[in-house]
Amino acid sequence: MDDAALVHAWRSGDASAGERLVERHFPAVYGFFRHKVGGDVEDLVQRTFLRCVEARDAFRGESSFRTYLFAIARNELFGHWRRRGLDVDPDATASGVLDAVVGPASAIDARREYRLLVQALRGLPLDDQIALELMYFEELTGAEIAVVLGVPEGTARTRLRRARLALERSLAALDAAGEGLRVTTDDIERWAGAMRDAMRQERAARR
Template sequence: MTDARPLGADQAAFIAAVRADDAARFALLTERHRRELQVHCYRMLANYEDAQDMTQETFLRAWNKRESFRGHAALRTWLYRIATNACLDLLRKRNDRTPVPSELPDPDSEVPYLQPYPDRMLPADPQESVVARETIELAFIVAVQHLPPRQRAVLILRDILGWPASEAADALGLTVASVTSALQRARVTMREQLPGRRLDWRSPATHELSEDERGAVRSYIETHERNDLDALASLLRDDLRFAMLPDPGTVTTTAKDAVDGWLSGGLFQPGHDDWRGIATTVNRMPAAVLYVRTPGDPEYRLFAVAALHIVDGKIAELTGFDAADKPWLDLPPTL
């Protein structure tokens, strides 16, 4: 039997491009979905470079499978199915794309392959579920990584994209009962992994930074520029969660211990005490881009990006990334 429903404009144009073997038209119709597909792959993989690769793999697979598209589902849905399975295939091949036990006494496991996502690469439509802030922030992305790959896919398709169980089951080659069971288990794990103060990811989405967040990131930069360690410590909660990736060791620490640890590592000491910073956002989170000038160097050079989660005006979570090897963040190399 064929589906008698009328085709949407996208589906009809796509089928016409396939029948004409028109690669340019095919690329034009699929390219408009690139950003949201890349966010989808990032949620699955927590790594920006992997997400780029799998988005490109999605388009390659779509071209190779173009004859299989019959318009029974929206073109967007068909592409999401391909992208999801491309990510699952990658996860089957890569044993370094799962959380690893912490090397520190903290019982948590870590996601050393986590990379920040530049906000400028998010889809432009703020109403899209794919850019809901609660589901792109780092804590959520890390929590998702603790799910087995198929549970991960089910949670994203069902709870973030809002697919019905039957559609998710069809995309993943599962039964509806299996999808329902996987979703229930995934939700339990997510609530265990997300820090207790985090929002429910199924609550109404927010997008904009608050004044508290904007003020805290400005203060964070200013305390570095003044080398004011007391003021820096006063910005941190006493149950701070801190990580500096890709170094091992996500820890919950006091504000004083965090600052003492940075000092013992050489920061704020001669040679690493001349700072400048700019405010930005990654993963819809406030972030500080830090630059340091060493003796004899006329310029401040890119050092790190600190993504901040702010609670009641204080920094509750700080995830630092080496910024020098992440050209996709499009940051000036010097100030």
């Protein structure tokens, strides 16, 4: 049963349909928070699904249910940072906030390319990082990312183009800092694809 049918059944009183939606999307929501909030991931995942339950009837089906969940997750993320007294300007660089929350090394993956990609993403403005992660790792479209960010589609697509260029510059800066990189757009796409596959394997292993 697809998400739309499950949402309809859930609204009609089928609690098991809601449970299936949570089970289906839990790994993606967990992944959204994983490198952003340190040990508070489980709490924010629970908050996200709680808000989803509370706003169940507000979902009009204008986007996919998964996109709707990511929009709630983003709001919960920013609320979490504000409660901790952190600067959460969406256009501010992500690294200062994330270092304060998760530490500079907690997002490092085993493979050097993954580590460098995460490091470069964290050097971008917060919403740029979120937009690129959703594009690369969750394969959301520009229209879906617009819903998550709460902006017009054209604005989201412009942000994505700008963010991709900024990511290339960030990786080039790592090269200048002695990481020995010679990174192209194709390299970024390949690294992101490999990281996406690794994340999916990890999610499957948790089920």
